[in-house]
Structure formats: structure tokens, C-alpha cells
Amino acid sequence: MTTSGPAERTPTGRVAKPTLSERIRDGLVESIVSGELESGERLVETKIAADFGTSQAPVREALRELEGLGLIESRPRRGRHVLPFVEQTLREAYVVRAALEETATRLAMIGGRLPWEALEGDVADMYRSAEGGDPHAMGLASSRFHRRIVQASGNFLLDRAWEGLQIEARTAIALVVAGPDLRHVADEHAELLEVLRAGDVEVACLHARVHQWAYADLPHDLNGVAHPVETDRSD
Incomplete structure (x- = not known):
């Protein structure tokens, strides 16, 4: 599955429904994260296809994507198996993404190439x-929003590096794992858009970096300052 372009829209302007492979991918992600599919469990294409009422082609596409994300592995003559779900890999992706999007924001703003109307539509x-x-x-709308900023940077290698993180799929996983308030997610992007519009490059770059860093859920902030540890006050 590629994520090189914006998601398709219906004639009414609404985002198109997820494809079969995306539905299968998201369903398997939920099962892996919840523990319904246990580490080491074998994934059988025919069974998954039957569970989702589809052919094996979209199942293969979904499994290839999950393998690329490190959620499953393929073993010679033994098929595909579930790997232990490690949230650390998700956190690491957000740290890398923060650096890429900070750079993309800087280049896009300096070059004056941000597509304001499209970004407003995504929000x-x-x-x-x-x-x-x-x-x-x-997840689709969020990925489109950030993809537009990266593409507006005009830097081909930065764009390729960002796409290599499989942002759309990782965003879907993050929404499953974190289960954030969706209204809050929309508010965060609306705030980021306003910061971009204000035109201060340094402030916008910092905001773009913090926006992603927050999802890394690390024990320290951007400057290495430890977050306060919550203690149990029930005693």
C-alpha cells in the first residue's frame, strides 16, 4: 500500500470509505494491540479472508503493510506470525517524524508554498x-494535512523519508493505542494551522516539532527536562 497522495473524496467532498485492505489492516491492528491476537500466533490468509468476507488479495496487501510496520513477521515455510507489540517503535517513529516535519515546515514557509485552502479542508x-x-x-485527514506540508517543502528526499515512515498506517495504530479524544485531535491541528498562518517561521517550526513530540510520550520534553512523575495519592 502506498501513501503518496491524498485520500480520494466522493463527489460531495467527503473522504472516501476505507478500502478492504485498510479495513483488514485496522482490524488486525486492533486485535494485535488488544492482545486478541497473541505474540507468535500464526496468521492464515484464508481464515482472515473468511472472517472479513473477502478474497485473499486485500488480505495479502494488509499483511504486507503490517510486516513493514514490524507488527508481524514472515518465516520461511512457516507463514506469517504476530510479533510482540512494542509501543517503543511507535514512539521512535514520532521522534523521527518530529524532526522531518520541523524541517518541512521551515522550507514550506520560507518558500511560501503552503496550500492554505487544502489545509483548511483537512481540518x-x-x-x-x-x-x-x-x-x-x-487518521486519513490528519495524514493528508501533514503530507501537504511535507510536499510543500519541495524537498524530494525529505518527502521520501517521511513516506517511508508509513505515516497513514502508524497514525491508525496510534489512534487505536492512545484512543485520544477526536475533537481534541482536530483542535490541535486547527491550532497548528493558525500558527502557520501567523507567519513566524521559528514559532511554527517549534510548534510542528512539539505537535509530533507529544505523541512520542517520552519521560522528558524537547529540552531533556523530565516530566513530573504522578504519584498515587489514594493512601
Whole structure:
């Protein structure tokens, strides 16, 4: 599965429904994260296809993506198996993404190439997704928003590096793992858009970095200052 372009929209302007492979991918992610699919469990294409009422082709596509994300592995003559889910890999992706998007923001703003109308449309889609309680649509709209900024940087290698992180799929996983308030996610992007519009490059770059760093859920902030440790006050 590629994520090189914006998600398709219907004639009414709404985001198209997820493809079969995306539905299968997201369903398997939920099962892996929840522990329903245990570490080491074998994934059988025919069974998954039967469970989702589809052919094996979209199942293969979903499994290839999950393998690329490090959630499953393929063993010679033994098929595909579930790997232990390690949230650290998700956190690491957000740290790398923060650095890439900070650079993309700087280049896009200096070059004056940010597509304001399209970004506004993505934020509007996020609010619609929040109102409908649709995390999948939220993930697509969020990925489109950030992809536009990266593409506006005009830096081919930066764009390729960002795409290599498989942002759309990792966003879907993050929404499953963190289960954030979708309205809050939309508000965060609306705030980021306003910061970009204000035109202060340094402030916008910092905001872009903090926006991603927060999802890394690390024990320290951008400057290495430890977050306060919450203690149990029930005693």
C-alpha cells in the first residue's frame, strides 16, 4: 500500500470509505494491540479472508503493510506470525517524524508554498470525523494535512523519508493505542494551522516539532527536562 497522495473524496467532498485492505489492516491492528491476537500466533490468509468476507488479495496487501510496520513477521515455510507489540517503535517513529516535519515546515514557509485552502479542508474533515466518532477518517485527514506540508517543502528526499515512515498506517495504530479524544485531535491541528498562518517561521517550526513530540510520550520534553512523575495519592 502506498501513501503518496491524498485520500480520494466522493463527489460531495467527503473522504472516501476505507478500502478492504485498510479495513483488514485496522482490524488486525486492533486485535494485535488488544492482545486478541497473541505474540507468535500464526496468521492464515484464508481464515482472515473468511472472517472479513473477502478474497485473499486485500488480505495479502494488509499483511504486507503490517510486516513493514514490524507488527508481524514472515518465516520461511512457516507463514506469517504476530510479533510482540512494542509501543517503543511507535514512539521512535514520532521522534523521527518530529524532526522531518520541523524541517518541512521551515522550507514550506520560507518558500511560501503552503496550500492554505487544502489545509483548511483537512481540518474541516477532522472536525467532521470527530463529530461522527470515526477514528479511521480522522487518521486519513490528519495524514493528508501533514503530507501537504511535507510536499510543500519541495524537498524530494525529505518527502521520501517521511513516506517511508508509513505515516497513514502508524497514525491508525496510534489512534487505536492512545484512543485520544477526536475533537481534541482536530483542535490541535486547527491550532497548528493558525500558527502557520501567523507567519513566524521559528514559532511554527517549534510548534510542528512539539505537535509530533507529544505523541512520542517520552519521560522528558524537547529540552531533556523530565516530566513530573504522578504519584498515587489514594493512601
